[in-house]
Structure formats: structure tokens, C-alpha cells
Amino acid sequence: MPATAPEDVVIEDVVIAGAGPNGLMLACELSLAGVRPLVLDRLPGRTEENRANGLVGQVVRMLDRRGLYQRLSGSTEPPRPGPSFVFGAMSLDLRTLDDNPLYGLPVPQRRVEQVLEERATELGVQIRRGHELTGLSQDDQGVTAEVTGPDGPYRLRTRYLVGADGGRSLTRKLSGIDFPGVTTDDTISRTAHVTLPPAMIDPATGGLDVPGYGIIPPFMHHRTERGMFVFAPFPSGPPLLSTTEWDPAHDGDRPLTVEELRESARRVLGADLPLSPPQGQGPHLLRRLTGGNTRLADRFRDRRVLLVGDAAHVHFAIGGPGLNLGLQDTVNLGWKLAAEIHGWAPPGLLDSYETERRPAAQRVVMHTQAQAALIKPGGEITALRELFTELLADRHNVQRIADMMAGADIRYDMGTDDPHPLVGRWAPDLLLDTPTGPVRLARLTAAARPLLLDLTEDASPAKEAAPWHDRVDTLTTHCPDPNPPATALLLRPDGYIAWASAAPRPTSHERDTLRAALTRWFGTTG
Secondary structure: OOOOOOOEEEEEEEEEEEEEOHHHHHHHHHHOOOOOEEEOOOOOOOOOOOOOOOEEEEHHHHOOOOOOOOHOOOOOOOOOEEEEEEEEEEEOOOOOOOOOEEEEEEEOOHHHHHHHHHHHHHHOOEEEEEEEEEEEEEEEOOOEEEEEOEEEEEEEEEEEEEEOOOOOOOOHHHHOOOOOOOEEEEEEEEEEEEEEOOOEEOOOOEEEEEEEOOEEEEOOOOOOOOOOEEOOOOOOOEEEEEEEEEEEOOOOOOOOOHHHHHHHHHHOOOOOOOEEEOOOOOOOEEEEEEEEEEEEOOOOOEEEEOOOHHEEEEEOOOOOOOOHHHHHHHHHHHHHHHHHHOOOOOOOOHHHHHHHHHHHHHHHHHHHHHHHHHOOOHHHHHHHHHHHHHOOOOOHHHHHHHHHHHHHOOOOOOOOOOOOOOOEEEEOOEEEEEOOOOOOOOOOHHOOOOEEEOOOOHHHHHHHHHHHOOOOEEEEOOOOOOOOOOOOOEOOOOOEEEEEEEOOOOOOHHHHHHHHHHHHHHOOOO
């Protein structure tokens, strides 16, 4: 970055375009790593529009490891996985799984944004609302961003610009990153908060008892040969109903009405629902969507411009994977980008953001497209569903699909010779002894710092990590579990294990591989 800049240009380390959940979470991650980003958003305030209605998968555990789960859930208890979920409108019984990864948090997206903005403000992040990115240019030292704010246009000079500005990302378009994929226009989805007669709620299941049809379980995608129906009685407001139809009669550009949703439900279920507008304080959702997009950016980085969340990938929303994928982008990128800013990043660290996260996005695109196919009408689809139902009676298949949908099947290549089975995977939430009593590992990761956890008899891993003390925290302790999954773990800030040992006293080879892992991910010392 040049030492001087034109008088009308302000110099920043990182500018983030977009103050949605992904932009705000990235701002928090950068701040925890000692970088103060500037966040821009074209809207004058947080949107009150209802979008996502909850979080599911690894993202729930990740928020727990940043101390944000408690704020969002209002509970002091750790997150717990749910007993069931749905894949392609087919039920997944999760109660028999050895390790159930499908954690859920039924919190509206606007509340997620509120909590993340509060946290970002606590960390000193500057958020400029009503300021829109309108242009950018790059050189070898940084990015010049053209911005229009309430007082007119101005320029920012930044070392890195991150686009967190959604599926129609102007950042992506201005940087010349292609967004290949497919657009469909053969469906119409209608979703609204409604009021239903209390007598229609089945006391045993909490499902919707539709006269002339039967009980529809709550929070499950329910397929018929004419479409799909969802009944979602969220505790934070009136129930949400949603229908999806293929090649239906188009309703033009008129705003959706409750009566239109009622007619759609009648076509899908073949039965009438006595719906009326929702009661109580809003905002209430009333939305019609035609078609959809499945797209994946051909690269997540163009020199000093990077993309996260929907700016990098959009897909069918079934199963709610969007925020799970996008927020995990941010915790992967945040510490790596901060390392570049601080000047200690080893070669290739920032490039590893794309090599790790783009395959994760490809996997979400794959399974959401598969689910979209499984819910379509037609006799051949019904036959395919019968086969899947048989396969889902096997808990091993359920485990595999649950891991995929949660993002728990990700294993990054850590470049370690002869690695421990945990290397490259998400760290388990161990219970650890401390002077003040047992503490979950999740409570020790809120600062988003690399952590070497040493449970060995000779504390040799901690000694090896001493030269990295300015970048890597070390904890020498014990685990009450008589058979812990490892005796030493090196955790990256995003919660993934870069090195592990099972030996009470690690061998010289293991100590060598620890030093190699420290250098690979956290640079050289001295």
C-alpha cells in the first residue's frame, strides 16, 4: 500500500461490502484477530424482512464456540442436536446415530443480524449504512473502492475488499468473477405467516391436522404429487405456511395474499385450510418466489478481492444450508486474511480459503440439487423416493446424509504426514479440567485464536509451540474422560484440527510434524 494517497481517499486495511450475517460475522472474526474492518451496506438500516427462519448444522456449534449461541438462544445450556430432520421431503430419524451432527437454532435471520451487529459494535467495528459500493479498481498493493453515501460519492483505499453483498453481488461483477450455473422458472413458492384454528393443531405431534387429509408433521417438507407443503410453527411468532408448485398458474406481479396461499394449499393437498392473516406484532412474511438459481463463483478470490456467502454461491434453500455454508466461509477466511494484514501469513495461506471452501460449496450445490429432484411430481420420482425410503432405514446411510447436510463431513487437507484420524476435522467439544473446574473446549475458543491443547504426560507439545506464543495460545491441562480422542490437538481459529497426537509422550517424529504444522498454518518465527 502506498504511504500516501489522494486527499479524498481514506486508507483502510479491509473493507467489507454487505452488512448481512456473513459480512457482520467476518467483521467480528477480523476484529478478534486484531484487524478493524470497515463495513459498508447500501441499506439505511437492518432489514426487517423475514428471510431465513433458523440455523442448522455445524454453524450452530461454531456460534457456540464464539460465545454467540447463548445470546441467540437465550439459554445457558450448550446446543443439542435434534431427534429428526428431513432430506428431500423424507424423514431422517437421527435418534440412533452414533454422532448426530444436525444441531438446530430456530432464530429468525433478522435476530441473527441484530446479535452480530451488537457484537461487531462491541469489538469496535465501524458500520456505514446507506453507503453503497459502486465501483472498484485493483493494483498490486490494494483496491480503490468507489462509494456513494448520503453525502455523495467518495473513494476508499483498502488492502483487501470482501464481497458479502449477496447473490447479486456487485463486488463479484465489478471484479470480473464469473457466476456460472442454472436458472429455473418452473416453480412458484408461496410463504406467509398465518392464523390457524387452534383445533387444527394435533396435541400429540404438534402437527397440522388437515380435515380430509390427515396430520402433517411440523417443520417437515411434505410432498404430494401436486406440490410441496410445509407447516412451521416457530415459537417466536405466528405459524409459517409454505407451498411449492410446479408449472402452476402464474399470478403476475400482484402482491401475495393469504387467500392466494390458501388456494395453492388446496391444490397441493386437495383439502381446504381455513387461513386468516396473522395476529400480533410483525413484521410478518408474505412472499412469492418464482423459480430459483443454482450458481457457484468460478473462483472465490481475484487478487485482492474475495467473496463470501451468497456472493460466492447460491442454491436451493431446502434444508436451510445457506447460513451454515456462508458463516463458515467467514470463520475460514477471517483469521487467514488477518494473518496477511499482520504480515506473518505463510505462503499460500490466503489461497487455502478457496481450496477449502469452494469444494464445501460444491457439495451443498450437489445435495440441494438432488433434494430438488426428489421433491418433484411424477411417478418416476415417487418410485425413486420409495427406494430412498428403504435406504434411509439403514442408520449408516442416515449418518452419511446427516453429516453431509450439517457440513460435518468436511475434512481439510492439512498436509501432515501420517496424520491422526482427527486431523483436518472439526474439533470435538472436550471437557477439560481448569483451576476453576471443568470447562468445555467451546468456552476456550471465543477469542478466535489458534490453540494448542496439551494433555500429554511430558508437556512436550507445549514446549515445541513456545516460539509461536505470540500467535498460538497453549493450554496444558487434563481431560476427565479416561479415553480422550487425542492427547494433544492443534486447533486453527476456525475449529479445525491441524495436528494431533494420541501418545502420552509424543515421539520425536510427532514433535517434528507439530513444528511443521505450526509453520504451515502460522508462519515462521524469529
